Amino acid sequence: MSNVHTLLVVWQNSISRLYYHIGTLSHYDDQYEFSYTHSQPGKGKLGDALKNGYMYHPAFPISDKVYRSKNLFPAFDRRLPSTDRLDFKAILSDLGLTENSTRMELLQQTRGRLTTDTYSFEQPLRLGEGNKLYSSFFVHGMRHRNLPNDWHTWFKESQSLKLAQEPTNPYDPHAVGIYTHSGTHIGYVPNFYSTAIFSLLEASAEPSVTVEYINEKSNPHWWLKVNYESEVPSLSETTSEALSPVMT
Incomplete structure (x- = not known):
């Protein structure tokens, strides 16, 4: 197996402001993989999130399925700044990245935050x-x-x-x-x-x-x-x- 790059897919309850690690996104062997944390023990995982208002992402409706793709899933890829932006190179520079940086590296540095929802992508401890x-x-x-x-x-x-x-x-x-x-x-x-x-x-x-x-x-x-x-x-x-x- 090639090097694995893993990010935690995190949902934040907009009222309590608490964070929940609801899934994990990984890249290895030239493919992307996403799965929910339904089977992982400990607080702050999917089970806790569902009890506190979380609803499954429409792009990933099955809790026990391992989703795989050769390309970054569109639901996640749309969170990255477009390469067509005039300031794209400036954004890379701001984040300490280069044009050779991977999608996962860009997702990690930007955290994939959108103003329209409460998901983010976090580097784990x-x-x-x-x-x-x-x-x-x-x-x-x-x-x-x-x-x-x-x-x-x-x-x-x-x-x-x-x-x-x-x-x-x-x-x-x-x-x-x-x-x-x-x-x-x-x-x-x-x-x-x-x-x-x-x-x-x-x-x-x-x-x-x-x-x-x-x-x-x-x-x-x-x-x-x-x-x-x-x-x-x-x-x-x-x-x-x-x-x-x-x-x-």
Whole structure:
């Protein structure tokens, strides 16, 4: 089997704002594969979503079927910026991609978000060698931090950053702030990952967060990308449940 590229297909309840990992999209051996998480244990999967208002996607109406295609499924492909757009190359540059990047890479970086629904495509937290979790994501909320115009001069690739829990945050009690080592609050862990990472910090994990990519001229959502890595501590039932929706 060739290298497998996997993304979590996520639905967000528009009222509770909770996220549910309802399916998984993979690409390997020159084909795409989508399946629902109906058989996967843990909270935050398809069963929970169905109890909380989710309805099967019209393009994938059978819960226990594995859908396969040589091309990216049209229901997902339409979420990507068209190559006919005059600013397509600029979008690729903003995301740190090139014209040789794959559809899965573009879907991962844009997250496939549309204003018309509540689906997104998220990179999972992966368990790798040495019992370590790792992922990467763009820092959220930077445009609301009133940063100076020259904020980008504070950073360089591989520079380390700090995380801090914000249990009194009025919008998300599991919010995790991202800070420079000098103490400047620059933004947040994306809320899709926040509950899991908050729980890891609660379990005394010591994550490594480092700068991967900087582009101050792009959309604020894509200004700063970081790499996340942490060892997996001895997990309580609560922490295991928090990790379940965001891991593969």
